[in-house]
Amino acid sequence: MRTARAASAPSALRLLRSSCLLYLRAAPGPAALLLLTAVLSGAAPVVTAWAAKAILDQLGRHAGPPLWVSVTVLSVTGAVVAIAAQTAQYGDREADRLVTLHTQTELFTAVSRAQGLAELEDPAFQDRLQLARQASQTSPQLVAGMVLGTVQSMLTVGGFVAVLWAFSPLIALLVLSATLPALYAQVKLGRRRSDMAQLVTPFLRRQIFHAALLTDVRAAKEIRLYGLGRFFRERMLGDLGSAQAGERRVDRTVLRVESALALLSAGLAGVSIAIAVHLIDTGRGSIGQLAIVTAALATVQLTISSLTGVYGTISQSLTLFGHYSELVGPGPAPAGDLCEAPPLTEGIALRDVWFRYHPSHEWVLCGVDLEIRPGESVALVGLNGAGKSTLVKLMAGLYRPTRGEVTWNDTDLSAVDLTSLRRRIGVVFQDFMAYDMSAADNIAIGDLGAAGDRPRLRRAADRAGIDTVLHALPHGYDTWLSRMHLPEPAPTTTVGRGRRRLSRSAPPEPEPDPAPDRTGVLLSGGQWQRVALARALLRTDADLLILDEPSSGLDPVAEREIHLGLREHRRGRSSLLISHRLNTVRDADRILVLEQGRVVEEGTHSALLDLDGKYAHMFRSQADGYQLADEEQTRPGHKDLPGACS
Known part of the structure; x- marks a missing residue:
């Protein structure tokens, strides 16, 4: 996983280029519009300052263009700036919509591309996904805004620096001398922000999780019953506070650095104005030149400060975009050509399969050998934690075995296109x-x-x-x-452009229900x-039907009805039934008993009862429970309660 440190120069340039190309692909029209407004807005301050200087010089009886020309230029420039500002706002919002739509499409296409569950169960991947989601909503827009802002700022700064240089090279050099420390400081601050963003992401994810719990209808029953509201609220606020503490440390650093840079800029501006006043006082300038120098100082310093601030955040934006870029990339190439899953003619099998979720964890499955032949009904039973549901996920290709292989018609699933395989499987997960x-x-x-x-x-x-x-x-x-x-409301007919119009002779539509259910x-x-x-x-x-506890939530009568129906549905196709209720598996062709990740018994219902092993013990334990319930109902004093209310 990419660290939060700012990328190297070539990598940063690559990410910058990728981000800009993404922006252009997603929103070519708004991008061209924003470039035009950036050029106009960048040149406007220089033109405005020049027109103001010309007006002051004319009023002071200095040489210059006619007064009406300067006033006209000033008015037209103001109108252009106002229109450009409104146009830029629209273009920016439209570009944001188009880019967000594009990045969300790419991001969730990449997430859906994963065939297994291992990545989604990895906290590090979830952290990177959170950063990528954040980047998908902001980074391309910020980077493109930085590029457009640079174009605008360079036009403004270039024009004013040329004016300052013509008046006094010393003043121009003083103004530019403040840019280097400001740029260096902002790049450092950008790295600090990148580090902070990665450090606080786990806290923010947990905070979102706890906040969602407090508003989840499914969790509300236990939260209210056990009085867990305060417990989860405190955890949510604790994670939020930890994230805010990290942000606060960075913000205090930003405050100190920005304050120092502001003092430096103010000092240099004061010196520059003093030099300008001295030059004008000695007859080497006009009042109009003093006005343009003052405007140039303020505008250049403000523009450079804004520009360095943008460059300071570009490191963080590019780092976040790096997470997005990696996640939506093409991914690892397949090991070879994958074959379509053919009809199940030879069966599905697990051969010496070992599996654990992490190298540091205990084995969940230990050398499992299992085969389901075409048309065969197999039942899998065992205590909780024996590995039954994990085995189902391996057969569906949601995990790869740590050792051994899972085969479909003697072909390892690693060589089979999983999308085509899953079209041939019907599954009910627990x-x-x-x-x-x-x-x-x-x-x-x-x-x-x-x-x-x-x-x-x-x-x-x-x-x-x-x-x-x-x-x-x-x-x-x-x-x-x-x-x-x-639910989405039913579509209504709308009169207007691009909509079906109602003819004048058509009967009126019925009035909609004012409060539809x-x-x-x-x-x-x-x-x-x-x-x-x-x-x-x-x-x-489907060639294979996998039923993992399909009737665990049903009453006995409904359970019997379901399994009678399933018996008909399974006829002629391979099936795997997992159940703790052993009365539902007795008609299976074969029953396998799984214990601590191993198949310890195998056979038909009657054969396993004759074996008098694990299965027989579990079956008789359940049967004894039903017999005790029958005895309770026949005791004196027992009476039937009324049925359903009428």
Whole structure:
């Protein structure tokens, strides 16, 4: 990862060039407009000062152009400056919109390009991503603004320095002598800001995380129940305070340096004005020249101060842009030509697979050998932490094995195009997502090609046992399954340019409901699990179906219905079922028992019961629990409670 130190000169020039080219590609029109306004704004102060000098000289009966010419030039220049300022504001805002759209597209395309999860689980990558996001919203604009500001400033400074040199070379040299220490100091300050930005990023990320927790509906239940509001608030404020402490240290340094530079500039300006007054007093200048010298001193010092300030921040901007540039780059080249995943004709297998999440961590999987043949139903059981969900992620290509290989038709997944592989897999993860979207969209996530095929969505929902519930919602499948966001309002016909116009003979549109019901609906955990299952079942052509605890949130009756439906859906295709409820896996062709990352038992339900090992012990423990529950219900004093309210 790139450090926060300012890049070397060649690297800085490369980043400067890349940033400017990005700006030009994203906003060519506004960039040309801003360049024109920069040229006009840079020349305007010199022209204004010249016209003011000419007017004063005419009033003082010195030689010069006619008074009306100077007044006209002054008026026209003022009008041009005013129009240029407004035009520049528009161009700057439009460029900012276009560049932000361009960089956000590039950035999140690069983030989505990653095929696995390892990067997203790396805190260092998350810090770099945060810096890259910050850069994508500001750095190209700041760098381009610096270049345009330099053009404008050089025109202004060049014109005034020429005026000062013509009047007194000594004054011109005094004014320019303040630029070197100012430029050096600002570059140093830019490096300090870059270091600070990288140091405080972890604090700011945690602060955002804690702030999001305090407003998250899903977390609100536990936060209120356990009284965690103050706990998370203090953590949020602590991280924010740590970030602000780092910023405060840099700001105090900036205050000291800027104050010293201001005193230096003021001293040099005083000396320069004294020299100018002496020259005019001795007859070597006019009152108009004193006015232009005074204006030149003020403008040059202000412009140079602004310019050095911009150069001071360019180091930080380029460093941040370096993170963005690296992240959106082409990435590592593939090891070789990747093949499309063919239909599963020989099976998927894990061969001596070892896996751990970090070299310093314990092994999660230890020499696992597992094969799922075409059309075979395999169940995987084991205690929590045995490595079952990790195994699923390896089969889906979300991680690479630390040792060993995962094969699809005897081809290592490292040689298979993962996008084509995942089109052949349907998965229900244990930690499935509940998206803040409509019911139809939540199911269509499983296969976006079916987004407009409502009958197909309903068939998948019906197989998951959720169609009746979704159809009965206030707006059916179009009901929003969230109360955090409102659905987009229905489009309305607008009369105007580029819109369909209503004919005069057309009947009036009905008045819209003044208070339409756009409130979302919250599903229960079990209902959400059925929606997630419908996503996987939407892929009717999937060769492999992976179900990781697909019924953990369902009641026993619903669980039985789901598994009866899944038994039909799995018929003829390979499947892997992971469940802690062993009554749901007894009809699998093979059952594997995973313990501490190893497969310790394998066989059919009856064979494993006869083996009287780990599986038999777990199965009988669950069966004993159900028998105890039955005995409780038959004890004296037990009575059925009333059913659902009418």
